[in-house]
Amino acid sequence: MGIEIRVEGLRKSFGRQVVWEDVTLTVPASEISALLGPSGTGKSVFLKNLVGLLRPDRGHVYVDGRDVPRVRENELYEVRRRFGVLFQDGALFGSMNIYDNIAFPLREHTRRTESEIRRIVLEKMEMVGLTGSGDKLPGEISGGMKKRAGLARALVLDPEVILADEPDSGLDPVRTAYLNQLFVDLNAETGATFLIVTHDIGTARVLPDNLGLLFRRGLVMFGPREMVLSSTHPAVDQFFNARREGPIGMAEEKDAADRTAEGGPPRTLPAPIPPQLMPSDGRVRPSMRRPGEWLAAHHVTPPPGSFVDETGRDWLRDWDTLTADHQRPA
Template sequence: MGVEIRVEGLRKSFGRQVIWEDVSLTIPAGEISALLGPSGTGKSVFLKNLVGLLRPDRGHVYVGGGDVPRLRENDLYALRRQFGVLFQDGALFGSMNLYDNIAFPLREHTKKSESEIRRIVLEKMEMVGLSGSESKLPGEISGGMKKRAGLARALVLDPEVILADEPDSGLDPVRTAYLNQLFVDLNTQLGATFLIVTHDIGTARVLPDNLGLLFRRGLVMFGPREMVLSSTHPAVNQFFNARRQGPIGMAEEKDLADVAAETAPPTMPAPIPPQLMPSDGSLRPSMRRPGEWLREHGVTPPPGSFVDDEGRDWLNDWDALVAQRQRR
């Protein structure tokens, strides 16, 4: 069901401030991708360019055959229906209960009957674990519930692409873990393409199939999770291992002289954790055997990789672990 998004040569600036110069990447259809980067590197701006809320200075965004920056308004409006967007704070209407918030896109963009709308809304609320909360107002629920309500609203038009802008912001680690599992389960059920913008390294290390890093007005790297997490590129290594040593500084990037003065040798990437699996024990179509990308490219995994919190070695015991999950 998901569609591929192909970005070519994207440049965006606001006046004299250049956000990024030349961003090119392909977000695979039906997979979960995550985009990270220091504050101020244009991650949210990138999402807005994908749906045509902002137009780039130059470049292309191909979604389902259409080039977003060059679409006419009517065509752009139709294309946006392929997207579901989860905003940072949920962006719920404070005067509406959760049911009406989630029903809003259906009432605004379709001619469905109220009985059909009710069926869809209740179905999506059940998907995100909000059954029974229809009458609650946004001011009466927790931050995690607001995120899930925003996600349910993003799902009601059955989008082919789901964009999530900092879905874990303001959430504690436990709620973040539940939300990450929900993304995995929804991707399994719906087959939609997911692109998640986040600052949370824990999320980035276990959730997506693909990872990208924006830095220094460009895209440093984008590719399979194992490729990025095993990289020794200075900025990638520093960011995904949360280290001070490297080109990223407090303001975004360090002065080149400061970087040159750092005499410590490059550090080994941290162990690569196992990837989150669906709750029902199934395997997502895009999920690869642990260590497969590394083996194909002759890369030795960092010591301790693919061992989970229970001490199980996913690299060597994968077949037994999968069989055990599927027997549940």
């Protein structure tokens, strides 16, 4: 099962450049969370702070009670073993075949026999759809296969947290859709905590349980998917609806004159909130909520057309029918 990550008052700078300051959020255990933001807002830097590859100027990162920036080196090693990390490009060793790339953490960090390693590697390769590809080199496979191989390697130590740094970068929309479904299925099967950094709005709208937006050296918002997608906060509305009007410009910030000229409420309502991806087998993940649950609890009217899928089915109306054979796990 997954573990909770609690971040309090985090600040990070490089010299005079402040990346972000006073970032506070809680990544819920065993749920899928996504962190977005314009380029240059420090999303990848944030992930590196979570695992201690970078240290913040101030603040705390609590992983199962341990404050990562303050633990000793030997304790940091133990904390890192609880994480699996999928890097942007897969970060595979070019001279190793796919099987050996995936087996590497087991050989490096455990004393398992080769027969045990083989069983685990083949199991993870099957989970990510790479059965039969173990003999290929990274240079012989597609970008999507590299991502899946990197994900399999991140899974071999059965981590409690999976960090994915722009896993959809460089992938076409079809492969991105397959990868998103794979994340949902893996979360349902393993119960691990997922934190995914992405630029892809389509991914952010259908995949996670929770969403966050980094902008202007801070965290604008973090919370349940429905809360963020229904928000009229200018930066959130602009980013998640891909609009030019708003505080986000080609640079990290627009100047004051541009912001003043565009002041006022959003010009249109937020886009309809789509149904959330379900596991391939139709089960309901423990962290998955009934469509509209957050909105109803907070007396927020969903944008028109929300929770209707591409076939025209209304999930708000048909949820009980859709999940009749797959009750929420205890």
